[in-house]
Amino acid sequence: IFSRNGLPDMIVSDNGSQFTSSQFQEFCRRLGIIHYRSPPYHPQSNGQAERFVDTFKRALLKSKGEETSMESLQNFLFVYRTTPNDALPEKKSPAEALMGRKLKTIHKLMLPSRATRKVIEKLPAYEVGCP
Template identity: 40%
Template sequence: MLRSLFARTGIPEQLVSDNGPQFTANEFQVFLKRNGVRHITSAPYHPATNGLAERFVQTLKQGLRAMADEHSPLNQKLANFLFAYRNATHATTNQTPAMLFLGRGLRSRLDLLKPNLRRTVQDRQRKQGLSAHNGETRQFEIG
């Protein structure tokens, strides 16, 4: 599963996990070593040592509680929360998680309200090209 994830996102420099048997197994340790991944484990039986994960769990619970009145399936609520979280500016980095991970923001319905300058320019250039050649697109041929 990790090989599939690494194929999409690249090999991380480090992996933080608890001391679960799946993470302490020899085969897993060899896999990480071959891929040059540093493995950091949290203190056993002390979940608070992973403060970032604990804070995210609090944020997630708070977000799901806020959607308690909505009559939609839990999967849809979770997807809506993750979309909003990934598209919100983070206080520490002053960027969205999507921007840091993908190099671009996630397109939302709010984007429909503001004009897309790139698309407007492309449409106008295409129209100018068509009108300059009597409505026909130019084509190149060998010879």
């Protein structure tokens, strides 16, 4: 993820061994990343991550039998990443907050584009009785 999106200013994590290791701490120090850990045995401190895990589990349970696991995962992640989030500045979606632009979604395809609106405006109005 870092090679694609660049280095974060900070990382918030739980106290999993992968995050408490001296190797990870050195990695963060060398790259100038501030690392915050939630207090042990207090997952509420990392509310956004806990909420995501809960949302993810519920979505997977609902989709059982409808799609393959990979399709279900990809669909969930796309919807989650493109949905505005109250916890983010200006209620942006996670994708918009990360990339600085909105991702194209199927909903956008349903809306008329500017080009379509211009063509419609130039069409003659239909009146009753006109052939």
